[in-house]
Amino acid sequence: VQLQASGGGLVQAGGSLRLSCAASGRTFSSYAMGWFRQAPGKEREFVAAIVWSDGRAYYTDSVKGRFTISRDNAKKTVYLQMNSLKPEDTAVYFCAAEADLSSSIMLKRARSYDYWGQGTQVTVSS
Numbered sequence: 389v390q391l392q393a394s395g396g397g398l399v400q401a402g403g404s405l406r407l408s409c410a411a412s413g414r415t416f417s418s419y420a421m422g423w424f425r426q427a428p429g430k431e432r433e434f435v436a437a438i439v440w441s442d443g444r445a446y447y448t449d450s451v452k453g454r455f456t457i458s459r460d461n462a463k464k465t466v467y468l469q470m471n472s473l474k475p476e477d478t479a480v481y482f483c484a485a486e487a488d489l490s491s492s493i494m495l496k497r498a499r500s501y502d503y504w505g506q507g508t509q510v511t512v513s514s
Contacts, residue, residue, distance in 0.1 A: 396508030407468040409483030416487040421466040425479035437495040
């Protein structure tokens, strides 16, 4: 599975961005996709994830109500709509995918995912 992330950029606080992650190559009948982010000097952290089969979505507390994860089955693409961005959202955002992953606990762990995109930089200025 190859993942191609895009959509990052520079935005002022309060602005919006939409990240995209397109999957190609081998696909699975049941899988999950997630977004993680990593700020300089910090560990990679969970942002959001979606179970492809039923659309269940999970978010870290700091983005609830501001970010929305969604999927397009036909395009094999997952999106992260980010609104009301804050300077603390600044990070490199990575998309990830894994087969047969649906546990609400495991979805939030980076080590649960074998497939990763290249990362896209999101910078929010104050």
